[in-house]
Amino acid sequence: MTLTLYTSMPVSHHQRGSPELDPDHPLRLRQQTILAKFGELALQCDDLDEILTEACRLVGQALGTDLAKVVELQSDGRTLLVRAGVGWKAGVVGVASIDLTENSSEAYALRCGEPMISPDVAKETRFKYADFLIDNGAQAVANVIIIGGKDRPAFGLLQIDSRTPRDFSEEDVSFLRGYANLLAAAVDRLRVLHDLRGREMLLTRALAQEQVVVSELHHRVKNNLQTVSSLLRMGRRNADSSARDGFDEVIGRMNALAAVQSRIYESIHLNEVDFAATLADIAASLIKIYHGGQASLVMPVAAPLVLDVARSMALSLVCYEVILNAMKYAWVDRAPGTLTVEITKVGSGHEIIIADDGVGFVEGEVARGMGGRFSQILAGQASAQLALFTSPGSGTRVVMRLS
Template sequence: MNDGEQDREADIQGLLRQQAALAQFGELALKGERLDEILTQACRLVGQALGTDLAKVVELQADGQTLLVRAGVGWKPGVVGVATMKLSESSSESHALRTGEPTISANIEDETRFEYADFLKDHGVRAIMNVAILGSEEKAPFGILQVDSREPREFCETDILFLKGYANLLAAAVARFRSLDEMRRKEKELERALVECRHGAEQQNFLARELDHRAKNMLAVLQAALRLTKAQDVPSFVQVLEGRVAALARAQNMLAADRWQGADLFEMLRDELASYLDGSSGPQAELDGPKLMLPATVVQPFSMALHEMATNATKYGALSSQTGRLRVSWKAGEDGVLRLHWVESGGPRLHGPPDRRGFGFRVLTNTLRAQLGGTISMGWEATGLICDLAVPLACTRAP
């Protein structure tokens, strides 16, 4: 094996380690019950994936100016849970939080932009990469994921993309725990109110069961997406996974906005196809149907099905070409069945069904048939995909 082949083999092994770390951490983030444990394991996995001795998560404190080493691996006693850093114009951490982009110092001894904490130098750190762990739109960033190397190192583009995707998963895990803490806080407030008004006991029990049911459904869907998503490389894996998580998040937001009563089908489609409804050269997608509120039990699984169809159209179908067009029409009959007609045209010519059918196809078939009790008919015409969906709205199956 020559040097070039050895380098390629090393790159492949590195990507495999990074994908394995993403998959392991994704499963841990869904199952873990203690945030400190999850943060520590996150540091361990990222250090293994990138081949560094040291890694840490630093948490932004309430004053907005101090970072605490919340978790880490490879550090001497007296660092994790103790060591702090101040945000300033001369700190790389400030730059990472302000820009939202990774900040890298290949050799801190030659660094002229930033100053680094003494405990880093005491541990022999020579190179460092910071990636912000972002919060939601309403929340401040949680902090920063940092990998530290005792050798000077030029982190490559693959390393950067991996760490950004990893930090996004970590942010989702943190958001999950923040949501759980908020839920527990609100539950305590509600319990105090129930002491004063016992007539609300039955309603509270119902809400608690419903919330638990929906949370478990969401986690189950996320776990399936993590396990079944396939990609050729880490950036593709992250992109596909983030798209599926975003589709779930949009469905959750719509349900929450309508107090978990349901969501409007037109709004669901508009959110999913927004960039194709009003493009600079004219719309590529057309929506045609009456205002229709989908029941809460239908919204989440149906949004996933729509996302997979839109993703397929964007990657391989009509929306992958500027000349392509998509028309989606729907109606609800007197029998209480939603019938949706999806027609693609003007894109790449089709030569029949695809040779292989991946996770997206399984989402479509399993969701529509097994979970919603509906039907799906797909025709791969030369001019484009034609798909007919039928979903009963009045009586759906339990997930």
């Protein structure tokens, strides 16, 4: 991009060989120090207004001017708002605006993308300046564009104003240009950060709404399961004795699934289930129903076991079948004993152990229930390996290994 410097004053005293061109000259050293200081702020601060205000303060120090401001291009594309500034009377920063008319220096700078200098506003014939600028005593103005990020319009202009006529040198303009580019990078970083935070907020809200919907869905499923169970109980009352066992089995399975749904509804993560708590619910419920609640339930402190919903559904039915059969067959013709339900950590997986101290079975003669075909199918759906250990008089022990 070619530098076009508009000025009505001679610049011969700023030609090469001037002490100001020396990188060790105090003015250049001050400008370099201020560039470094502002660069640190631009990288560390997330408050755009603080960055813009400090940018105005530091640039005024660098050039020894009285006034400085950042004017932001508004969404209408025809107005600039004084977004930040130093040295101005009350009612300017955040309030005053500049119309981008054809005869404004700001419109020219934005249109051409080049710095625009008016060394003496009183003698300026090309441009008309805003009333608030004159009212604050500005007599010289330098406009430098603050470019936008990729595919974005310019943010606005960095304007340096002096209360005395001033011939800004090419070195001053070069410094301002580098300073404005550093400011543009800071603005773009915060714009991107603002966009990301906005999207994050939208995603968070969407996720929260989704969780409400899913939670309500699980709640309704639980209620529907309970309704189905109630209807089945009504049907059971009118069924003959041969059909009641079938009703009981279906009702029990509905209750097992409802136990999972209850735990989902209580969970923060609606795709996960505290299966240890679910298993305790199922065991306690069946003990209450059978043997008048006289059987004892022993559950050692369980290892944490959190499973996804689908796996929990299948595994809850397996555990229900195992515990149900213990209730039915473990203590035939004797007082109910003890049911032990345990979850242990084994290597990278878990084991669920359900054991009773009942009459036991002759291995190979168990036609249904624990080790039956239905339980084996459900265990496969839950990615569990099911093993049965029993002998007459020694109770029954079922081990489910989860990888």
